Amino acid sequence: MKLDHVVYFTQASPDAVVQQQANEGRYAVAGGRHEKWGTYNALLYAGNAYVEWLAVEEPRLATQVDHPLTRLLLYDLPAGDRWGTLCLSVEGIESFQEEVENKGFQTSGVLNAQRRTASGELKKWKMLFIDQPVSDELPYPFFIEWEEPEEVRLEKLRREGALPPGNETLEIQECIFHVQDPLKETGEWAVLLSQKVGDDHSIQLENVKLSFREHEEEKERLADVIIGQTDAYKQP
DSSP, X not given: OEEEEEEEEOSSOHHHHHHHHHHTTOOOEEEEEETTTTEEEEEEEOSSOEEEEEEESOHHXXXXXXXXXXXXXXXXXXXXXXXXXXXXXXXXHHHHHHHHHHTTOOBOOXXXXXXXXXXXXXXXXXXXXXOOOOSSSOOOOEEEEESSOHHHHHHHHHHHTSSOHHHHTEEEEEEEEEESOHHHHHHHHHHHHTOOOOTTSEEEOSSOEEEEEEOOOSSOEEEEEEEEEOGGGOOO
16 A cells, blocks of 8 residues: 555646746646546646546536535535545455445445546546544545556656656655644554554555644644655766
């Protein structure tokens, strides 16, 4: 299990996000359209995961669909652009569903998903959400299994120019959550993910650290994402 991507909720269009990132010296691309959900996105690929800027393209459709991530987006957007949640990749998502349900978690069941890219290609994957009312409480991560093996996906991204060499020197190192009770949240996530809890209210996954920090905000959310250079590219 490892980080697949982090999700930033925004009212900006993908093209606007791409331009803003370029102005700040970062390379992002317009991802495409989620035709069944009324949303679209921009993406910044790093060496170990990626950032997704998720926005509403078709408000009427987005408000009608029964999709957990879209519901969370619509709930959070009125408060302004901000980090929303994250997605973890798993192998054998049907078996993973059975595993977490045996722990007492209710799930959405495995959902088939797809996105139409700017070039017209249809990318497909499977998703799994933990059943949870949309509220100010911290949302659990959601889970993904891509249709293609990771190396095939990465090679395609390189050929398409979505993952240039400069981006491969970057990695998402830490995801920081603001919560009211770090001990409680870390414990619940550790059970869900079958992971150990660190002394600093954290969980170390294969490619990222998840940190839970006490904060007085009523809304508990992913608050910061630390992106740095991979060890191979750090200057001595």
